[in-house]
Structure formats: C-alpha cells, structure tokens
Amino acid sequence: MNNKINTQNNGKQLQELTSLTKKDMPLKLNSLDNSKLILELKSLVSEERKLLSSVLDYLLEVQTRRLYLELGFPSLFEFCVKELQYSESAAQRRISAARLMKDIPEVKTKIEKGNLNLTTLSQAAMFIGQEKRVNQKSYNINQKRELLGKLENKSKSECEKELIKISPLATIPKERERLITEEKIEVRFVITKELKEKLERVKALISHKKVNPSYEELLSELAEIALNKLDKSVDRDKKGNKEMGIIKDEQVSNRKDQCQKALPPAEVKNPDAQQVGKESANSRYIPTTIKRQVWKRDQGKCQYVSDKNFNAGKHENSKNQKDNAIDSSAQKCNSTHFIQIDHIIPFSHGGSSTDINNLRLLCANHNRYRWEKRT
Numbered sequence: 474m475n476n477k478i479n480t481q482n483n484g485k486q487l488q489e490l491t492s493l494t495k496k497d498m499p500l501k502l503n504s505l506d507n508s509k510l511i512l513e514l515k516s517l518v519s520e521e522r523k524l525l526s527s528v529l530d531y532l533l534e535v536q537t538r539r540l541y542l543e544l545g546f547p548s549l550f551e552f553c554v555k556e557l558q559y560s561e562s563a564a565q566r567r568i569s570a571a572r573l574m575k576d577i578p579e580v581k582t583k584i585e586k587g588n589l590n591l592t593t594l595s596q597a598a599m600f601i602g603q604e605k606r607v608n609q610k611s612y613n614i615n616q617k618r619e620l621l622g623k624l625e626n627k628s629k630s631e632c633e634k635e636l637i638k639i640s641p642l643a644t645i646p647k648e649r650e651r652l653i654t655e656e657k658i659e660v661r662f663v664i665t666k667e668l669k670e671k672l673e674r675v676k677a678l679i680s681h682k683k684v685n686p687s688y689e690e691l692l693s694e695l696a697e698i699a700l701n702k703l704d705k706s707v708d709r710d711k712k713g714n715k716e717m718g719i720i721k722d723e724q725v726s727n728r729k730d731q732c733q734k735a736l737p738p739a740e741v742k743n744p745d746a747q748q749v750g751k752e753s754a755n756s757r758y759i760p761t762t763i764k765r766q767v768w769k770r771d772q773g774k775c776q777y778v779s780d781k782n783f784n785a786g787k788h789e790n791s792k793n794q795k796d797n798a799i800d801s802s803a804q805k806c807n808s809t810h811f812i813q814i815d816h817i818i819p820f821s822h823g824g825s826s827t828d829i830n831n832l833r834l835l836c837a838n839h840n841r842y843r844w845e846k847r848t
C-alpha cells in the first residue's frame with residue numbers, strides 16, 4: 474500500500490518537474506541575450522570537458538582494479554557498452570583516450586582545455602596501433618607525446634593529413650560494419666594483394682559448387698569450412714555434417730593448443746596439460762568424453778557470473794530468488810572467445826576432473842582472474 478502511495482507521489486512530482494521544465498527552460502533561454510547565451514553555453518561545454526576527463530579517470534580505475542571481470546564482463550569495452558550503455562564507437566573512443574591519458578598525464582588538462590578531444594585521441598590511438606601492426610613500430614611515451622603535440626587543436630581532417638604525412642600505410646581506414654536492414658550488414662575493409670590472390674584461389678577451388686561467387690558467397694563458404702573444423706559446440710561426422718555424435722579428439726587438441734597462451738601460469742607449466750584423453754579419477758586430466766559434455770552443457774560460452782551483491786538494487790525482485798539460482802541482478806559473461814575448461818574446486822584442493830558438476834567453461838580472462846583470486 475505504502476509503495477503505491479509513494480509511486481503516485483513520485484509520479485506527481487515528476488509530472489510537476491516535467492511541466493516546469495517544458496514551460497520554464499525555453500522561456501529562460503529565450504529571455505537570455507545573445508552574449509549571455511553564448512557565455513553560458515561555453516561554461517556548460519567547459520563543464521562537459523571536465524566531466525569527460527573525470528569519466529576517463531574512473532574508467533582507468535575500473536581497468537586498474539579489473540572490476541569489469543568481477544562484474545561479469547570479459548573486457549572493459551564490453552563493460553562500457555553493456556553496463557554503461559555507451560555505443561561501441563563511444564566506448565572505444567573513451568577507452569583509447571583513457572589509456573593515452575594514463576601514459577601521458579598532461580592529456581587530462583588538454584582535454585579539459587579543449588586542445589585535445591575524444592576524436593583526436595582515438596585517431597592517435599588507432600594510428601599508434603596501426604604503426605605497430607603494419608610497420609612493426611612501437612611508440613614510447615615521448616613519441617606518443619610528440620605525436621599528440623602535432624595533433625593538438627586540429628580538426629579530424631587536419632589530423633588525418635598530419636598522420637598520412639607520418640605514415641600513409643598506418644592510416645588505412647579501419648574495418649567498418651553498418652546495419653543496412655535487420656538481415657543485412659555492410660562490412661568494409663581493405664585487404665592486401667596477397668590475400669586477394671588467396672581468395673581467387675579459393676574461388677577456383679569451390680567453382681564446382683558456385684561459379685564466380687560474390688564476396689558474400691565466398692565468405693559464407695569459408696565460414697562453413699572454418700566452423701566445421703573449429704566449432705566444438707556442434708557435433709559432426711567425419712564429413713563435417715552435423716550429427717548427435719562425437720567431436721574428434723583432434724579438434725579438442727587444437728582448441729587446447731589455442732588456449733595454452735592464455736592459460737594461467739600454473740596450468741601452462743603443467744606438463745599434463747599437453748595431453749588429452751588420459752582418464753583417471755585421481756588425475757588432473759579431463760577425459761575427452763567429459764570435455765565434450767561440458768562444452769555441450771555450457772554451449773561454448775563463459776559461465777562466469779558476477780557476485781549478485783555487487784549489482785544490488787539493479788533488480789529489486791532478485792531479493793526473493795533462491796541463493797543457488799542465477800540472480801537476475803547478476804551478470805553472466807557468456808563470452809565465446811578463448812574458452813577454457815575450469816575446475817570449480819581446484820584439482821589441488823581435491824576437485825574432480827571427471828565430475829561434470831566440478832567443471833565449467835570460462836573465457837581466458839575470467840579463468841586467469843579466478844586463478845589469481847585463489848592464489
């Protein structure tokens with residue numbers, strides 16, 4: 474009953490506030506003379522820049538504490554998009570700017586003064602990344618500072634011209650995706666001559682199925698071939714057809730090899746980790762049949778769930794849920810990248826490698842995070 478009254482009161486207050494805003498705000502702005510309007514606008518923009526530099530500080534602190542992992546996100550980017558509700562590009566610009574600000578502390582003041590903005594910082598970060606990828610050139614702090622100095626107080630196109638002068642190859646446009654319809658996405662990217670030649674060879678090899686395929690048809694064919702080889706969540710027969718059968722040991726081994734780099738040190742150093750399929754109740758080895766069951770049950774996704782108390786208040790109904798159920802306020806990672814099998818109770822603490830209930834899939838970041846928390 475009390476709740477109902479409160480809701481009504483809140484609704485009334487909101488209504489009053491909304492009507493005040495509608496009536497008064499335009500009137501107030503209308504009554505301002507031109508110089509005052511511009512003065513106040515400049516003051517707001519200045520506040521906005523200060524707020525932005527504070528947001529970047531907070532993001533850096535979240536990154537330092539790696540809170541996004543604890544909250545159930547595989548990366549700071551996912552946290553920015555899904556929890557803070559930034560668009561993908563807005564999230565990426567802020568993360569790039571925050572990382573440059575960490576390297577070069579004076580960037581903070583330059584953002585607040587308007588000498589550098591998110592677009593410029595993001596262009597610089599992308600350029601530095603491309604320099605490393607394309608030209609194998611790594612920028613030290615002084616070189617980054619020098620680069621930013623050249624971009625200060627410049628428009629986006631002026632920055633592009635400046636960056637092309639430094640390295641034309643590193644300014645090749647970034648890959649882009651754009652939604653055309655619900656079912657169609659435009660993807661734009663630049664490829665090397667070498668890759669183009671490889672694609673022409675693939676075209677020739679699949680010409681018995683499709684004569685002169687479009688790039689979409691070619692990619693579709695390549696995706697099928699790759700998924701038949703790599704996707705362990707779907708069982709296939711020897712010809713690669715989907716079936717309710719068995720995943721080849723080779724595929725498990727390949728996945729294991731891919732995951733080795735990301736495994737926690739203790740796992741990597743463990744010579745047993747190189748072997749697959751050795752089955753024993755008293756062994757760290759996870760039998761292949763058990764691995765298949767875990768992959769199938771967890772659908773190839775990271776099962777890390779954030780502590781529900783961390784998000785307390787996000788969903789009020791969660792208070793009534795059972796402790797052992799996944800709370801609606803908790804965040805499940807669900808990443809499908811760099812997936813590894815985790816012992817819930819570590820083998821060194823008596824955890825079983827043959828009991829499916831003691832095993833689950835985690836992404837490499839959450840597996841490492843869990844491992845670090847245990848030690």
Ligand SMILES: [Zn+2]
Pocket residue numbers: 546547775776777806807808835836837838839
């Ligand atoms: Zn994860």
